[in-house]
Amino acid sequence: MRKLLSDIRRCTVCTKHLPLGPRPIVTAHKEAKIVIIGQAPGKKVHQTGVPWDDPSGKQLRKWLGVSDEDFYDETKIALIxxxxxxxxxxxxGDLPPRPECAPLWHGPLLKQMPNLQLIILIGQYAQHHYLGDKKEKNLTETVKNxxxxxxxxxVLPHPSPRNRFWLSKNPWFDENILPHLKKIVETILRQ
Incomplete structure:
Protein backbone atom coordinates (compact mmCIF):
# COMPACT_ATOMS: atom_id res chain seq x y z
CA MET A 1 0.00 0.00 0.00
CA ARG A 2 2.81 2.42 0.86
CA LYS A 3 4.37 2.11 -2.60
CA LEU A 4 0.99 2.53 -4.31
CA LEU A 5 0.21 5.70 -2.34
CA SER A 6 3.67 7.02 -3.14
CA ASP A 7 3.10 6.34 -6.86
CA ILE A 8 -0.27 8.11 -6.74
CA ARG A 9 1.17 11.13 -4.96
CA ARG A 10 3.85 11.41 -7.66
CA CYS A 11 1.36 11.04 -10.53
CA THR A 12 1.61 13.63 -13.32
CA VAL A 13 -0.65 11.98 -15.91
CA CYS A 14 -2.90 15.02 -16.43
CA THR A 15 -0.50 17.84 -15.50
CA LYS A 16 -1.26 19.86 -18.64
CA HIS A 17 -4.95 20.07 -17.60
CA LEU A 18 -4.35 21.27 -14.02
CA PRO A 19 -4.22 25.05 -13.49
CA LEU A 20 -2.33 24.73 -10.18
CA GLY A 21 -0.30 21.69 -11.19
CA PRO A 22 -0.52 18.18 -9.78
CA ARG A 23 -0.95 17.55 -6.08
CA PRO A 24 -2.78 14.24 -5.70
CA ILE A 25 -4.72 14.09 -2.42
CA VAL A 26 -5.58 10.63 -1.05
CA THR A 27 -5.47 8.72 2.23
CA ALA A 28 -5.83 4.96 2.52
CA HIS A 29 -4.62 2.06 4.64
CA LYS A 30 -4.88 -1.71 4.30
CA GLU A 31 -6.94 -1.80 7.53
CA ALA A 32 -9.56 0.76 6.40
CA LYS A 33 -13.17 -0.35 6.89
CA ILE A 34 -14.91 2.50 5.06
CA VAL A 35 -13.89 4.32 1.92
CA ILE A 36 -15.33 7.69 0.98
CA ILE A 37 -15.23 8.45 -2.72
CA GLY A 38 -15.87 12.11 -3.45
CA GLN A 39 -15.33 14.36 -6.45
CA ALA A 40 -11.95 16.11 -6.42
CA PRO A 41 -10.06 18.35 -4.02
CA GLY A 42 -11.08 22.00 -3.99
CA LYS A 43 -8.59 24.84 -4.08
CA LYS A 44 -8.30 25.02 -0.27
CA VAL A 45 -7.62 21.29 -0.01
CA HIS A 46 -5.06 21.61 -2.82
CA GLN A 47 -3.28 24.23 -0.72
CA THR A 48 -3.38 22.35 2.61
CA GLY A 49 -2.98 18.82 1.28
CA VAL A 50 -5.61 17.64 3.78
CA PRO A 51 -8.64 15.92 2.20
CA TRP A 52 -12.04 17.38 3.05
CA ASP A 53 -10.37 20.26 4.96
CA ASP A 54 -13.11 22.71 4.03
CA PRO A 55 -16.79 23.49 4.80
CA SER A 56 -17.89 20.46 2.74
CA GLY A 57 -15.72 18.21 4.89
CA LYS A 58 -17.09 19.69 8.09
CA GLN A 59 -20.63 19.00 6.87
CA LEU A 60 -19.68 15.48 5.76
CA ARG A 61 -18.27 14.63 9.20
CA LYS A 62 -21.53 15.89 10.72
CA TRP A 63 -23.55 13.71 8.34
CA LEU A 64 -21.45 10.67 9.22
CA GLY A 65 -21.58 11.41 12.96
CA VAL A 66 -17.80 11.05 13.29
CA SER A 67 -15.14 13.12 14.98
CA ASP A 68 -12.25 14.68 13.06
CA GLU A 69 -10.03 12.13 14.80
CA ASP A 70 -11.97 9.13 13.42
CA PHE A 71 -12.48 10.74 10.02
CA TYR A 72 -8.77 11.28 9.52
CA ASP A 73 -7.72 7.91 10.94
CA GLU A 74 -6.78 6.17 7.70
CA THR A 75 -6.93 2.77 9.40
CA LYS A 76 -10.67 3.40 9.76
CA ILE A 77 -11.65 5.60 6.80
CA ALA A 78 -9.95 5.92 3.42
CA LEU A 79 -10.52 9.16 1.49
CA ILE A 80 -10.30 8.61 -2.24
CA GLY A 93 -18.02 25.90 -9.12
CA ASP A 94 -15.07 23.63 -9.63
CA LEU A 95 -14.61 21.75 -12.89
CA PRO A 96 -15.47 18.04 -12.95
CA PRO A 97 -12.84 15.60 -11.66
CA ARG A 98 -10.23 14.60 -14.22
CA PRO A 99 -11.36 11.35 -15.88
CA GLU A 100 -7.92 9.69 -15.78
CA CYS A 101 -7.66 9.10 -12.02
CA ALA A 102 -10.43 6.66 -11.12
CA PRO A 103 -9.69 4.11 -13.90
CA LEU A 104 -5.97 4.32 -13.16
CA TRP A 105 -5.90 4.18 -9.36
CA HIS A 106 -9.20 3.07 -7.78
CA GLY A 107 -8.94 -0.64 -8.61
CA PRO A 108 -5.41 -1.06 -7.22
CA LEU A 109 -6.32 0.91 -4.08
CA LEU A 110 -9.51 -1.01 -3.33
CA LYS A 111 -7.75 -4.36 -3.88
CA GLN A 112 -5.32 -3.51 -1.10
CA MET A 113 -8.10 -2.88 1.45
CA PRO A 114 -9.49 -6.34 2.29
CA ASN A 115 -11.38 -5.12 5.38
CA LEU A 116 -13.65 -2.69 3.51
CA GLN A 117 -17.26 -2.97 4.60
CA LEU A 118 -18.76 0.14 3.01
CA ILE A 119 -18.04 2.49 0.12
CA ILE A 120 -19.70 5.89 0.41
CA LEU A 121 -20.30 7.45 -3.00
CA ILE A 122 -20.58 11.23 -2.82
CA GLY A 123 -22.10 13.06 -5.76
CA GLN A 124 -22.95 12.21 -9.32
CA TYR A 125 -19.43 11.48 -10.60
CA ALA A 126 -18.73 8.73 -8.05
CA GLN A 127 -22.24 7.33 -8.41
CA HIS A 128 -22.04 7.25 -12.20
CA HIS A 129 -18.65 5.53 -12.12
CA TYR A 130 -19.58 2.87 -9.56
CA LEU A 131 -23.30 2.34 -10.15
CA GLY A 132 -23.47 2.85 -13.91
CA ASP A 133 -26.93 1.89 -15.20
CA LYS A 134 -28.06 0.90 -11.70
CA LYS A 135 -28.32 4.52 -10.60
CA GLU A 136 -31.65 6.29 -10.91
CA LYS A 137 -32.51 9.03 -13.43
CA ASN A 138 -30.96 11.75 -11.26
CA LEU A 139 -29.02 12.23 -8.04
CA THR A 140 -32.14 12.95 -5.95
CA GLU A 141 -33.78 9.69 -6.98
CA THR A 142 -30.54 7.76 -6.49
CA VAL A 143 -30.16 9.12 -2.95
CA LYS A 144 -33.86 8.48 -2.18
CA ASN A 145 -33.36 4.86 -3.19
CA VAL A 155 -25.01 7.15 -1.84
CA LEU A 156 -24.99 10.80 -0.79
CA PRO A 157 -25.29 14.21 -2.40
CA HIS A 158 -22.24 16.43 -2.15
CA PRO A 159 -22.10 18.14 1.28
CA SER A 160 -21.09 21.46 -0.25
CA PRO A 161 -22.66 24.65 1.14
CA ARG A 162 -23.79 25.20 -2.48
CA ASN A 163 -26.29 22.38 -1.93
CA ARG A 164 -28.26 24.27 0.73
CA PHE A 165 -31.19 24.60 -1.67
CA TRP A 166 -31.23 20.86 -2.40
CA LEU A 167 -31.13 20.05 1.31
CA SER A 168 -33.97 22.46 2.15
CA LYS A 169 -36.04 21.07 -0.72
CA ASN A 170 -35.49 17.46 0.40
CA PRO A 171 -36.05 17.30 4.19
CA TRP A 172 -36.43 13.49 3.97
CA PHE A 173 -32.64 13.30 3.54
CA ASP A 174 -31.92 14.76 6.96
CA GLU A 175 -34.87 13.03 8.63
CA ASN A 176 -34.63 9.51 7.20
CA ILE A 177 -31.33 8.87 5.49
CA LEU A 178 -28.75 10.52 7.75
CA PRO A 179 -29.83 8.59 10.89
CA HIS A 180 -29.41 5.33 8.96
CA LEU A 181 -26.00 6.42 7.64
CA LYS A 182 -24.79 7.36 11.14
CA LYS A 183 -25.92 4.02 12.54
CA ILE A 184 -24.14 2.03 9.81
CA VAL A 185 -20.92 4.05 10.18
CA GLU A 186 -20.97 3.76 13.97
CA THR A 187 -21.50 -0.02 13.79
CA ILE A 188 -18.62 -0.50 11.35
CA LEU A 189 -16.19 1.72 13.25
CA ARG A 190 -16.98 0.00 16.57
CA GLN A 191 -15.95 -3.43 15.27
Missing part, protein backbone atom coordinates in the same frame (compact mmCIF):
# COMPACT_ATOMS: atom_id res chain seq x y z
CA UNK A 81 -11.58 11.19 -4.74
CA UNK A 82 -12.66 10.51 -8.31
CA UNK A 83 -10.03 13.03 -9.40
CA UNK A 84 -7.00 13.25 -7.15
CA UNK A 85 -5.98 16.84 -8.02
CA UNK A 86 -7.76 20.20 -8.03
CA UNK A 87 -9.30 20.42 -11.54
CA UNK A 88 -9.73 24.21 -11.67
CA UNK A 89 -12.64 26.61 -11.55
CA UNK A 90 -15.68 26.40 -13.81
CA UNK A 91 -18.65 28.74 -14.35
CA UNK A 92 -20.64 27.51 -11.35
CA UNK A 146 -30.11 4.44 -1.26
CA UNK A 147 -31.20 1.08 0.19
CA UNK A 148 -30.99 -0.43 -3.31
CA UNK A 149 -27.19 -0.06 -3.15
CA UNK A 150 -26.60 -1.40 0.34
CA UNK A 151 -24.71 -3.20 1.80
CA UNK A 152 -21.83 -2.32 -0.58
CA UNK A 153 -22.53 1.34 -1.28
CA UNK A 154 -24.14 4.27 0.50
Missing amino acids: PMGFCYPGKGKS YKNYLPDYF
Whole structure:
Protein backbone atom coordinates (compact mmCIF):
# COMPACT_ATOMS: atom_id res chain seq x y z
CA MET A 1 0.00 0.00 0.00
CA ARG A 2 2.81 2.42 0.86
CA LYS A 3 4.37 2.11 -2.60
CA LEU A 4 0.99 2.53 -4.31
CA LEU A 5 0.21 5.70 -2.34
CA SER A 6 3.67 7.02 -3.14
CA ASP A 7 3.10 6.34 -6.86
CA ILE A 8 -0.27 8.11 -6.74
CA ARG A 9 1.17 11.13 -4.96
CA ARG A 10 3.85 11.41 -7.66
CA CYS A 11 1.36 11.04 -10.53
CA THR A 12 1.61 13.63 -13.32
CA VAL A 13 -0.65 11.98 -15.91
CA CYS A 14 -2.90 15.02 -16.43
CA THR A 15 -0.50 17.84 -15.50
CA LYS A 16 -1.26 19.86 -18.64
CA HIS A 17 -4.95 20.07 -17.60
CA LEU A 18 -4.35 21.27 -14.02
CA PRO A 19 -4.22 25.05 -13.49
CA LEU A 20 -2.33 24.73 -10.18
CA GLY A 21 -0.30 21.69 -11.19
CA PRO A 22 -0.52 18.18 -9.78
CA ARG A 23 -0.95 17.55 -6.08
CA PRO A 24 -2.78 14.24 -5.70
CA ILE A 25 -4.72 14.09 -2.42
CA VAL A 26 -5.58 10.63 -1.05
CA THR A 27 -5.47 8.72 2.23
CA ALA A 28 -5.83 4.96 2.52
CA HIS A 29 -4.62 2.06 4.64
CA LYS A 30 -4.88 -1.71 4.30
CA GLU A 31 -6.94 -1.80 7.53
CA ALA A 32 -9.56 0.76 6.40
CA LYS A 33 -13.17 -0.35 6.89
CA ILE A 34 -14.91 2.50 5.06
CA VAL A 35 -13.89 4.32 1.92
CA ILE A 36 -15.33 7.69 0.98
CA ILE A 37 -15.23 8.45 -2.72
CA GLY A 38 -15.87 12.11 -3.45
CA GLN A 39 -15.33 14.36 -6.45
CA ALA A 40 -11.95 16.11 -6.42
CA PRO A 41 -10.06 18.35 -4.02
CA GLY A 42 -11.08 22.00 -3.99
CA LYS A 43 -8.59 24.84 -4.08
CA LYS A 44 -8.30 25.02 -0.27
CA VAL A 45 -7.62 21.29 -0.01
CA HIS A 46 -5.06 21.61 -2.82
CA GLN A 47 -3.28 24.23 -0.72
CA THR A 48 -3.38 22.35 2.61
CA GLY A 49 -2.98 18.82 1.28
CA VAL A 50 -5.61 17.64 3.78
CA PRO A 51 -8.64 15.92 2.20
CA TRP A 52 -12.04 17.38 3.05
CA ASP A 53 -10.37 20.26 4.96
CA ASP A 54 -13.11 22.71 4.03
CA PRO A 55 -16.79 23.49 4.80
CA SER A 56 -17.89 20.46 2.74
CA GLY A 57 -15.72 18.21 4.89
CA LYS A 58 -17.09 19.69 8.09
CA GLN A 59 -20.63 19.00 6.87
CA LEU A 60 -19.68 15.48 5.76
CA ARG A 61 -18.27 14.63 9.20
CA LYS A 62 -21.53 15.89 10.72
CA TRP A 63 -23.55 13.71 8.34
CA LEU A 64 -21.45 10.67 9.22
CA GLY A 65 -21.58 11.41 12.96
CA VAL A 66 -17.80 11.05 13.29
CA SER A 67 -15.14 13.12 14.98
CA ASP A 68 -12.25 14.68 13.06
CA GLU A 69 -10.03 12.13 14.80
CA ASP A 70 -11.97 9.13 13.42
CA PHE A 71 -12.48 10.74 10.02
CA TYR A 72 -8.77 11.28 9.52
CA ASP A 73 -7.72 7.91 10.94
CA GLU A 74 -6.78 6.17 7.70
CA THR A 75 -6.93 2.77 9.40
CA LYS A 76 -10.67 3.40 9.76
CA ILE A 77 -11.65 5.60 6.80
CA ALA A 78 -9.95 5.92 3.42
CA LEU A 79 -10.52 9.16 1.49
CA ILE A 80 -10.30 8.61 -2.24
CA PRO A 81 -11.58 11.19 -4.74
CA MET A 82 -12.66 10.51 -8.31
CA GLY A 83 -10.03 13.03 -9.40
CA PHE A 84 -7.00 13.25 -7.15
CA CYS A 85 -5.98 16.84 -8.02
CA TYR A 86 -7.76 20.20 -8.03
CA PRO A 87 -9.30 20.42 -11.54
CA GLY A 88 -9.73 24.21 -11.67
CA LYS A 89 -12.64 26.61 -11.55
CA GLY A 90 -15.68 26.40 -13.81
CA LYS A 91 -18.65 28.74 -14.35
CA SER A 92 -20.64 27.51 -11.35
CA GLY A 93 -18.02 25.90 -9.12
CA ASP A 94 -15.07 23.63 -9.63
CA LEU A 95 -14.61 21.75 -12.89
CA PRO A 96 -15.47 18.04 -12.95
CA PRO A 97 -12.84 15.60 -11.66
CA ARG A 98 -10.23 14.60 -14.22
CA PRO A 99 -11.36 11.35 -15.88
CA GLU A 100 -7.92 9.69 -15.78
CA CYS A 101 -7.66 9.10 -12.02
CA ALA A 102 -10.43 6.66 -11.12
CA PRO A 103 -9.69 4.11 -13.90
CA LEU A 104 -5.97 4.32 -13.16
CA TRP A 105 -5.90 4.18 -9.36
CA HIS A 106 -9.20 3.07 -7.78
CA GLY A 107 -8.94 -0.64 -8.61
CA PRO A 108 -5.41 -1.06 -7.22
CA LEU A 109 -6.32 0.91 -4.08
CA LEU A 110 -9.51 -1.01 -3.33
CA LYS A 111 -7.75 -4.36 -3.88
CA GLN A 112 -5.32 -3.51 -1.10
CA MET A 113 -8.10 -2.88 1.45
CA PRO A 114 -9.49 -6.34 2.29
CA ASN A 115 -11.38 -5.12 5.38
CA LEU A 116 -13.65 -2.69 3.51
CA GLN A 117 -17.26 -2.97 4.60
CA LEU A 118 -18.76 0.14 3.01
CA ILE A 119 -18.04 2.49 0.12
CA ILE A 120 -19.70 5.89 0.41
CA LEU A 121 -20.30 7.45 -3.00
CA ILE A 122 -20.58 11.23 -2.82
CA GLY A 123 -22.10 13.06 -5.76
CA GLN A 124 -22.95 12.21 -9.32
CA TYR A 125 -19.43 11.48 -10.60
CA ALA A 126 -18.73 8.73 -8.05
CA GLN A 127 -22.24 7.33 -8.41
CA HIS A 128 -22.04 7.25 -12.20
CA HIS A 129 -18.65 5.53 -12.12
CA TYR A 130 -19.58 2.87 -9.56
CA LEU A 131 -23.30 2.34 -10.15
CA GLY A 132 -23.47 2.85 -13.91
CA ASP A 133 -26.93 1.89 -15.20
CA LYS A 134 -28.06 0.90 -11.70
CA LYS A 135 -28.32 4.52 -10.60
CA GLU A 136 -31.65 6.29 -10.91
CA LYS A 137 -32.51 9.03 -13.43
CA ASN A 138 -30.96 11.75 -11.26
CA LEU A 139 -29.02 12.23 -8.04
CA THR A 140 -32.14 12.95 -5.95
CA GLU A 141 -33.78 9.69 -6.98
CA THR A 142 -30.54 7.76 -6.49
CA VAL A 143 -30.16 9.12 -2.95
CA LYS A 144 -33.86 8.48 -2.18
CA ASN A 145 -33.36 4.86 -3.19
CA TYR A 146 -30.11 4.44 -1.26
CA LYS A 147 -31.20 1.08 0.19
CA ASN A 148 -30.99 -0.43 -3.31
CA TYR A 149 -27.19 -0.06 -3.15
CA LEU A 150 -26.60 -1.40 0.34
CA PRO A 151 -24.71 -3.20 1.80
CA ASP A 152 -21.83 -2.32 -0.58
CA TYR A 153 -22.53 1.34 -1.28
CA PHE A 154 -24.14 4.27 0.50
CA VAL A 155 -25.01 7.15 -1.84
CA LEU A 156 -24.99 10.80 -0.79
CA PRO A 157 -25.29 14.21 -2.40
CA HIS A 158 -22.24 16.43 -2.15
CA PRO A 159 -22.10 18.14 1.28
CA SER A 160 -21.09 21.46 -0.25
CA PRO A 161 -22.66 24.65 1.14
CA ARG A 162 -23.79 25.20 -2.48
CA ASN A 163 -26.29 22.38 -1.93
CA ARG A 164 -28.26 24.27 0.73
CA PHE A 165 -31.19 24.60 -1.67
CA TRP A 166 -31.23 20.86 -2.40
CA LEU A 167 -31.13 20.05 1.31
CA SER A 168 -33.97 22.46 2.15
CA LYS A 169 -36.04 21.07 -0.72
CA ASN A 170 -35.49 17.46 0.40
CA PRO A 171 -36.05 17.30 4.19
CA TRP A 172 -36.43 13.49 3.97
CA PHE A 173 -32.64 13.30 3.54
CA ASP A 174 -31.92 14.76 6.96
CA GLU A 175 -34.87 13.03 8.63
CA ASN A 176 -34.63 9.51 7.20
CA ILE A 177 -31.33 8.87 5.49
CA LEU A 178 -28.75 10.52 7.75
CA PRO A 179 -29.83 8.59 10.89
CA HIS A 180 -29.41 5.33 8.96
CA LEU A 181 -26.00 6.42 7.64
CA LYS A 182 -24.79 7.36 11.14
CA LYS A 183 -25.92 4.02 12.54
CA ILE A 184 -24.14 2.03 9.81
CA VAL A 185 -20.92 4.05 10.18
CA GLU A 186 -20.97 3.76 13.97
CA THR A 187 -21.50 -0.02 13.79
CA ILE A 188 -18.62 -0.50 11.35
CA LEU A 189 -16.19 1.72 13.25
CA ARG A 190 -16.98 0.00 16.57
CA GLN A 191 -15.95 -3.43 15.27
